[in-house]
Amino acid sequence: MKNLLILGAGTAGTMMATHLNRKLDKKEWRITIVDQHKTHYYQPGFLFIPFDLYKEKDVIKAKTEFIPKGVTYIQERIDIIDHENNQVSLANGDSLAYDILIIATGSRIVPDEIEGLNGPGWRSNVFDFYTIEGAAALRDRLAGWEGGRFVVHLSEMPIKCPVAPLEFTFLAEAFFHKRGIRDNVQMTYVTPLSGAFTKQNCSTVLGYLLDEKGITLVPDFDVERVDEENNVIRSYEDEEVPYDLLVTVPTNMGDAVIERSGLGDDLNFVPTDIHTLQSKAQENIFVIGDATDLPSSKAGSVAHFQADVLTHNILSYIQGKEMTASFDGHANCFIESGFGKAFLIDFNYEYEPVEGTFPLPGIGPFTLLRETRINHLGKLAFRHMYWHILLRGLPMPGITTHMTKIGKKL
Amino acid sequence: MAAKVIAGTPVEVNEEGYLVDASQWNRDMATEIAREVDIQELTDDHWKVIDFLRRDAEEKGGSPTIRRLKKAGGIDTKLLYELFPGGPLKKATKIAGLPKPASCI
Ligand SMILES: Cc1cc2nc3c(=O)[nH]c(=O)nc-3n(C[C@H](O)[C@H](O)[C@H](O)COP(=O)(O)OP(=O)(O)OC[C@H]3O[C@@H](n4cnc5c(N)ncnc54)[C@H](O)[C@@H]3O)c2cc1C
Numbered sequence: 178m179k180n181l182l183i184l185g186a187g188t189a190g191t192m193m194a195t196h197l198n199r200k201l202d203k204k205e206w207r208i209t210i211v212d213q214h215k216t217h218y219y220q221p222g223f224l225f226i227p228f229d230l231y232k233e234k235d236v237i238k239a240k241t242e243f244i245p246k247g248v249t250y251i252q253e254r255i256d257i258i259d260h261e262n263n264q265v266s267l268a269n270g271d272s273l274a275y276d277i278l279i280i281a282t283g284s285r286i287v288p289d290e291i292e293g294l295n296g297p298g299w300r301s302n303v304f305d306f307y308t309i310e311g312a313a314a315l316r317d318r319l320a321g322w323e324g325g326r327f328v329v330h331l332s333e334m335p336i337k338c339p340v341a342p343l344e345f346t347f348l349a350e351a352f353f354h355k356r357g358i359r360d361n362v363q364m365t366y367v368t369p370l371s372g373a374f375t376k377q378n379c380s381t382v383l384g385y386l387l388d389e390k391g392i393t394l395v396p397d398f399d400v401e402r403v404d405e406e407n408n409v410i411r412s413y414e415d416e417e418v419p420y421d422l423l424v425t426v427p428t429n430m431g432d433a434v435i436e437r438s439g440l441g442d443d444l445n446f447v448p449t450d451i452h453t454l455q456s457k458a459q460e461n462i463f464v465i466g467d468a469t470d471l472p473s474s475k476a477g478s479v480a481h482f483q484a485d486v487l488t489h490n491i492l493s494y495i496q497g498k499e500m501t502a503s504f505d506g507h508a509n510c511f512i513e514s515g516f517g518k519a520f521l522i523d524f525n526y527e528y529e530p531v532e533g534t535f536p537l538p539g540i541g542p543f544t545l546l547r548e549t550r551i552n553h554l555g556k557l558a559f560r561h562m563y564w565h566i567l568l569r570g571l572p573m574p575g576i577t578t579h580m581t582k583i584g585k586k587l
Numbered sequence: 588m589a590a591k592v593i594a595g596t597p598v599e600v601n602e603e604g605y606l607v608d609a610s611q612w613n614r615d616m617a618t619e620i621a622r623e624v625d626i627q628e629l630t631d632d633h634w635k636v637i638d639f640l641r642r643d644a645e646e647k648g649g650s651p652t653i654r655r656l657k658k659a660g661g662i663d664t665k666l667l668y669e670l671f672p673g674g675p676l677k678k679a680t681k682i683a684g685l686p687k688p689a690s691c692i
Pocket residue numbers: 184185186187188189190211212213214219220221222223224253254255256281282283284306307308337338341432434465466467468475476477478479480510511
């Protein structure tokens with residue numbers, strides 16, 4: 178028997194378990210997946226928790242619900258990947274030998290990376306919404322908040338779901354309106370990038386939104402520290418932005434196990450071939466989802482496209498054939514803009530987001546790069562799709578693995 | 588893409604003035620590009636950064652980050668901002684004849 182071992186049972190690891198369970202010959206292969214947690218979080222749903230639009234129960238399910246029969250699930254922390262000897266050690270002392278390894282340990286926020294962030298203000302008037310605890314604490318704070326300087330801040334790139342901080346800002350703006358306190362809130366969006374959006378084309382087309390909503394943009398801000406005594410964030414160039422309530426996206430990094438195993442870059446992301454998804458360290462190690470160092474977006478939709486490519490390539494690898502499936506960087510994201518509307522963007526390594534219709538050329542129903550109500554409904558429907566289609570390794574209706582150029586104004 | 592003469596040598600640069608071919612670079616060019624980005628004189632500290640960037644690009648390839656300059660190059664981040672005000676990575680890579688760092692997607 179040969180062993181295929183998957184590290185991490187989040188979005189990407191779970192999809193790979195499902196795909197490979199269908200494709201691998203069970204007389205020859207045993208599939209095992211390891212994760213430290215019992216709970217599978219629908220992370221895109223964290224965005225809605227601070228505004229009480231989703232409750233905790235809307236974003237959690239048991240991981241085992243999604244692990245197919247025939248795949249062994251081990252709940253334990255992964256201690257080290259001994260990639261010279263094809264072996265993984267777990268925190269309980271067990272070790273697992275593998276013939277093929279898939280790393281899907283994702284990325285997480287590391288507040289300690291920014292000086293002063295993890296101080297007395299943390300979760301009192303300084304919050305994150307990238308964890309369920311942070312999102313829930315923020316909801317409780319926002320419920321009774323009377324207004325003041327509200328600062329949304331992005332520490333450094335890359336972060337998972339790069340549009341989430343902007344969506345958060347738009348939803349917050351709508352939330353303050355609804356609570357009747359918008360006039361008492363000064364909103365500021367602080368980013369290390371030169372514009373609000375990470376993609377130039379989006380900044381050009383959608384930049385007006387911040388103006389229209391009365392949100393001040395502070396670009397090119399490289400944060401040096403958060404001064405929680407004086408409630409200001411300070412940049413390396415001595416710029417200061419004062420806040421009463423700060424919502425920040427701290428530095429995102431790969432898991433510490435990657436660093437311990439000597440497999441990561443400076444942010445613990447694993448150097449990976451951008452097309453085949455094979456690791457650069459060892460030919461029998463593959464990497465998927467947020468754990469990679471790819472220049473594509475770190476998003477669930479991206480992991481979904483990668484899973485199709487990686488399944489194909491692992492089968493080729495097993496048969497000793499050339500790996501011909503190639504990931505093109507395809508990403509597809511809804512961007513909530515508040516008041517029941519949203520944008521949709523679709524892009525890849527080569528093409529920036531453009532206008533058009535999606536997924537059916539000329540028909541839609543979704544409109545690219547324009548604010549519509551149906552895009553918002555698409556975003557809400559994504560939760561259902563996530564649990565029932567994406568995690569179960571089924572194709573998303575009408576959406577192809579590779580970006581399609583038809584129906585777009587390229 | 589355009590042809591340009593820097594420090595007496597004809598080179599190819601992109602729309603933003605970054606050298607297209609890092610191997611065409613020499614130290615005299617660094618001094619001249621530095622003036623273009625409003626750094627009148629390159630001190631030893633500037634050179635420490637430039638030399639690290641060149642070495643790292645050769646050995647590792649890929650895009651440099653401020654974190655990497657600190658961790659692997661031992662260059663204090665605050666000092667880096669003082670040396671190259673208004674975008675240290677953008678300026679330092681340009682002076683070092685390297686591609687503009689891919690900031691993010
Ligand atoms: C606020 C927010 C909003 C988002 N919105 C969207 C959106 O609208 N659309 C979209 O497509 N994506 C969105 N995303 C991104 C999406 O959730 C992630 O890209 C996706 O979950 C990545 O999947 P993954 O499998 O790579 O990582 P994860 O799903 O995070 O899974 C990694 C798993 O590895 C486990 N693990 C890590 N280290 C260890 C260890 N040492 N031992 C044991 N187990 C370990 C973790 O417990 C975890 O279960 C959002 C994310 C956030 C935070």
